[in-house]
Amino acid sequence: MNGLRILVVDDDRDFAETIADVLESRAHTVDIAGSGEEALQFASLHPFDLAFMDVRLPGMDGVASFLELRKKNPHAKVIMMTGFSMEQLLDDALKNGAWAVLKKPLDIPEILSMVDRIRPDGTVLIVDDDPDFLRSVSEILELSGYSVVTASNGREAIERVGGDRIDLILLDIRLPDIDGLEIFSRVRSQSSNLPVIIVTGYPEDEAGKVSAINSSKNTGVMVKPIDPTILRRTVDELISRTDLGEPYLD
Known part of the structure; x- marks a missing residue:
């Protein structure tokens, strides 16, 4: 750098x-x-x-x-x-x-x-069907210097990943059309290094899914409601570690 x-x-x-x-x-x-x-x-x-x-x-x-x-x-x-x-x-x-x-x-x-660990730029894809969540998290990340693109369903997210330069995905595990776990698997089949943060509002109900995903490299898990400070730190660290070719250690 x-x-x-x-x-x-x-x-x-x-x-x-x-x-x-x-x-x-x-x-x-x-x-x-x-x-x-x-x-x-x-x-x-x-x-x-x-x-x-x-x-x-x-x-x-x-x-x-x-x-x-x-x-x-x-x-x-x-x-x-x-x-x-x-x-x-x-x-x-x-x-x-x-x-x-x-x-x-x-x-x-x-x-x-x-x-x-500082990286002056980067693009984050936020995938969630809650417009208030999309808006509030976009504001937090844009204040931290990131460009943000959003998707409100799984199909749109897959199109974004295929067409845009994305440095990290913030992915809700519950979506209206395609399960977040399936989207995660598709992303991983295309790129093992693209960082993904899984977001859940139901950690107890989805403990099995979250545990399996969190064991993957370049991956994090966050529970709603999201703390802005922890979000910024997690995004910064995942993106910077990927830039340096280092594995993410939770």
């Missing part, structure tokens, strides 16, 4: 420069901003792939800055950093698309591992 353009936002210059040095050693391009206002200026000049942003900043706080950055660069991933307990602010950030929250002092190997 080519180097990313990364923005580090922290009013502790020594801390920011330390993080920048580590990231630049991995061939990433790094800009440093000491405030939310300065971060917005950088974002106007240079679109970035990833930002590390301290929650507590002078002037505009980190969460407000993050929300403004989203308007300028909706596809970028943002990792919030905090040395304090600020649950409400962090909850607001996660609900609005922050990719992760890290507690200071940061663990350098963890940072590098997270950066290595």
Whole structure:
């Protein structure tokens, strides 16, 4: 993967420069901003792939800055950093698309591992006959930088997989025309590497099906109602592991 353009936002210059040095050693391009206002200026000049942003900043706080950055660069991933307990602010950030929250002092190997998993783009196919579910999950993934296509039944899903470039499928196991397990089998017959996340609203009733599917590589299972943070993390990890040719380990 080519180097990313990364923005580090922290009013502790020594801390920011330390993080920048580590990231630049991995061939990433790094800009440093000491405030939310300065971060917005950088974002106007240079679109970035990833930002590390301290929650507590002078002037505009980190969460407000993050929300403004989203308007300028909706596809970028943002990792919030905090040395304090600020649950409400962090909850607001996660609900609005922050990719992760890290507690200071940061663990350098963890940072590098997270950066290595970043992929700036990708297309997700969501298959579900519930229009509200399609709409809400589409919004979550689009906020995280993914392109989204949808299908409301199995036949449409199969056509999408055959005709579009798809990087991951989010597949409801209960559909009105074709059983989700059959769709999964058809997808696997065409591509063993295409990641698939099976979604179920009835985990006890469908435990047998879910267990069989979850043992496959490049596969995950999620239960409705879906947690947005877990969804983003699972999609990011499945897609990035597939890009690197690594098996997905649940």
